[in-house]
Amino acid sequence: xxxxIEAIAEQVFVALAxxxxxxxxxxxxxxxxxxxxxxxxxxxxxxQAIAKHLALLxxxxxxxxxxxxxxxxxxxxxxxxxxxxxxxxxALARDWDDRLDALTRQLQRHSGTASSG
Amino acid sequence: MGFPDRIERTVELAHPRASVWAALTTAEGLxxxxxxxxxxxxxxxxxxxxxxxxxPATDMRIERIEEPSVFGFTWHIYGLPDDDPxxxxxxxxxxPAGDGTRLTVVETGFAQLPEDAYRKAFDGNTEGWASELGExxxxxxxx
Numbered sequence: 268x269x270x271x272i273e274a275i276a277e278q279v280f281v282a283l284a285x286x287x288x289x290x291x292x293x294x295x296x297x298x299x300x301x302x303x304x305x306x307x308x309x310x311x312x313x314x315q316a317i318a319k320h321l322a323l324l325x326x327x328x329x330x331x332x333x334x335x336x337x338x339x340x341x342x343x344x345x346x347x348x349x350x351x352x353x354x355x356x357x358a359l360a361r362d363w364d365d366r367l368d369a370l371t372r373q374l375q376r377h378s379g380t381a382s383s384g
Numbered sequence: 385m386g387f388p389d390r391i392e393r394t395v396e397l398a399h400p401r402a403s404v405w406a407a408l409t410t411a412e413g414l415x416x417x418x419x420x421x422x423x424x425x426x427x428x429x430x431x432x433x434x435x436x437x438x439x440p441a442t443d444m445r446i447e448r449i450e451e452p453s454v455f456g457f458t459w460h461i462y463g464l465p466d467d468d469p470x471x472x473x474x475x476x477x478x479x480p481a482g483d484g485t486r487l488t489v490v491e492t493g494f495a496q497l498p499e500d501a502y503r504k505a506f507d508g509n510t511e512g513w514a515s516e517l518g519e520x521x522x523x524x525x526x527x
Binding site for chain 1: 395464470
């Protein structure tokens with residue numbers, strides 16, 4: 268596996284564990300690219316705090332800064348790391364235990380026996 | 385953290401391999417435990433289509449058929465976008481165990497992600513909507 272895949276997933280989960288960063292990511296997901304000032308207008312968080320979180324999110328690749336003048340830099344959500352985290356969650360959600368229990372019950376029904384699987 | 389790339393389970397079933405094989409590889413068998421509806425084109429390269437009532441549907445591509453001992457397919461990683469090309473590989477192995485069958489299922493590939501695919505996914509997604517919206521603007525301007 269690529270050496271960085273686990274680090275990518277971990278950065279997503281660390282980012283999502285913080286309510287302020289969740290709010291920022293959710294705002295970018297629902298409203299599209301925005302400046303720190305736009306986000307400060309929309310969220311109950313100071314511009315300074317938002318700038319600090321955006322810097323962290325950009326550092327780990329969850330948002331990307333579009334070129335622009337300092338105060339007009341717009342931040343855009345990067346979906347690729349989220350897709351890596353989704354893979355991690357997908358593995359946890361596969362639930363072969365329930366499936367194999369269902370298979371066992373199905374075979375018992377069909378054979379008409381009451382043997383334990 | 386431990387990225388879970390491989391899932392493996394083994395169950396002992398009190399049924400002969402032929403019964404288990406039928407439950408894994410026929411539409412009737414699969415519809416009884418895996419999904420609610422199934423269609424099976426049982427050949428390597430063929431597809432298994434599964435649907436769940438009021439839920440998702442999935443399309444599996446059959447990769448290995450060695451009756452009655454090995455059945456393998458690849459399928460979409462649930463939770464990822466429909467157009468995501470990544471797939472996991474599922475292999476069922478059936479071994480005789482007394483009068484019954486020892487069934488092992490191994491699913492691998494959750495942590496697959498070559499660097500170029502990662503780059504492509506990133507580039508594709510960052511440009512995706514912006515360029516599509518740009519094309520829409522051009523289209524409307526030209527009209």
